[in-house]
Every structure is written in structure tokens, then in C-alpha cells.
Amino acid sequence: MPRSAAVKNTPAGDGHQATYSISQLAREFDITPRTIRFYEDKGLLSPRRAGTTRIYNGRDRVRLKLVLRGKRLGFSLREIADIIDMYDSEPGEVGQLEYMLRRLEQRRSLLQARRRDIELTLQELDQLESQCRSRLSSMRRQRVPGGGAGSC
């Protein structure tokens, strides 16, 4: 045997899903195993166990991805847990479904507001950049046009 069955176990054509070790996922998403265990402690993940060792499947991996995306968007782990749980909650009764619809609507408007924030900021970056460029070109017209880094 070569010395590593790593990267992805049982990706074969049979019924088994691909599985991952904690450090494989950590490497893939550039976080530490500690972080992944911490997320599990907060109820965001619940991988299978082989004895004491954690084994993650494709669904676990997707959940982790969602967690990290939520973090990039500035949500707390508690909020993320709430959101993710909506993804794979069983239907339940009518009241539950209506409640969920209301919460989805809240999320939507919040995300739209955030997107608006981003677009405003991007516009301001554009302004700053053009100011920068015009200053630069006016400076270059006046003095030492050959300076700067990379010219040597």
C-alpha cells in the first residue's frame, strides 16, 4: 500500500459517501481542527464517530461551508445555527411553516440591506480610486516621471 489513503475516502461508485477527517477539512477550508470541534460544541456539526474519532461526510462538509459563509457575512455562530437548522428541518405543522416563511423574509431583507451597504462602499472605493489616479498623474506630469518601484 502507498502511505496514504487520504484526500477523500471511498469516493468510489458504490453506495458510500466520501468521508473526511477533521484535519482534511481543516486544511481544505484553512481553519484549525480546534475551530471545527468548537463548531460541533456549539451544535453546528454532528459528525459520525468511529470509536472516538470524528468522521465527516459530504453533508457535514456542506454544513461547514455554510457556517464559514455565514461568518464571512458577519453572523454570529448562534445566528448561523438558527439559519442552518432551517435548511434541514422537517416540515412540521402549518404554524411552523408560516413562522419559517416570516423568518426567511426577515433574512432576505437583512441580506438585501447588507448588499446595499456593499454597493455604497464599492461606489465610494471607485471615487477614492479615481481621486488617487488623478493626483498620481498630475504628480507625474510635474516631477521625476521615472521613479517608483520596479524600474531598476
Next chain:
Amino acid sequence: MPRSAAVKNTPAGDGHQATYSISQLAREFDITPRTIRFYEDKGLLSPRRAGTTRIYNGRDRVRLKLVLRGKRLGFSLREIADIIDMYDSEPGEVGQLEYMLRRLEQRRSLLQARRRDIELTLQELDQLESQCRSRLSSMRRQRVPGGGAGSC
């Protein structure tokens, strides 16, 4: 005199800018005075003083607005300080300007990535919502169509 010159001092037509007390700003942006002082402590604000009392002008208010927008976008106060300082930094030399252009470009791509995250999430919300709705309608077709809240 009525008992409050509050809301906005000297908004008149002379040279003075509008000024604000700390609690006025706190109310306007729905944060506490403590938060505003904390931001000052971190170098994000530097209002004028009348004796010991802080007095904020229009520019201070705009800075605070930018801080809060940065927070909504998930930036740390240190990052926000770095960004905001670019807004009103004096031109400086060519190297500085080029450095600033590179940082602007980094910010831009980061914000674009975040916007992409948001759009993905919004799409998923759409999917969830339509799943919800179809389940709801199929449930209503089968049983007690007159239920729910607000019907009494």
C-alpha cells in the same frame, strides 16, 4: 424659552456647522454613548471638546456612520479604522498613493466576494421559500383549510 435647544444646534445659515451631543448621536444610530466613547478610544472618532464635554460636528457624524456600516459588513474596528483613515488622508508621495491603490483594489475584491456570498444565500432563501410554500399549499388542500392565526 422652550425647554430644549436640542436635536441639532446652530443649523442656521451662518458659517457654523450643525453639532451634536453624544446622546443625540447615540439615539439617532441606536447605540449607547458608551459605544461612541469606545470608538473614540480606538481612534475612530475625535470630536471637539467644550471643556470636558464632547461636541460632534457633521464630519464626526459621517465618520460614525461609516463605522457602523463597516460593522454591519463584519469588519473589525481596526480594519474600519484603516479604511476610514484612507478617506481623509492627505495625498502624500507617489509611493503612498500607489500603495493606497493596491489596498483599494484588495478591498474591492473582498467586497465583491462578500456580495457574491450574499447573492448565493439569497438564492438559497428563494429555494427554501418555494419549498415551504408548496408544502403549505399541499397541506391546506388536504386538511382544515380554515386554520392558522388571526382567523378568530
Next chain:
DNA sequence: CCTTAGGTTGACGTTTACGTAAACGTAATA
């Protein structure tokens, strides 16, 4: 004069999201 409504500076407490280290088990490899 006393209260009330605002302002100030410490200073310690709290929550979140991990980092870091100790102490241990296990399986493959030199």
C-alpha cells in the same frame, strides 16, 4: 437649595470565538 438630566473618567464584568497547552490513546514507520 435640592432635584433632575445630562456629561465625564476609571475600572471591572461579560460574551463570543477561538488559541494554546497538557495529558493521553493509537497506528504506521524508521
Next chain:
DNA sequence: TATTACGTTTACGTAAACGTCAACCTAAGG
């Protein structure tokens, strides 16, 4: 057999971003 690489739990440490007092000053109003 000893090392190396990976895994585990438990526990304490920490940085960020405030909250929450306490103790004080100060101008306006009844």
C-alpha cells in the same frame, strides 16, 4: 522499539467589543 503523525478530552488564556457600575461635575428648573 522508539518516533512520528494524527486523533481525543479538559481546561485555562485571550482579544474584541462593548455593558455596567461607581463617583464625580454642572447647568437648568421648581
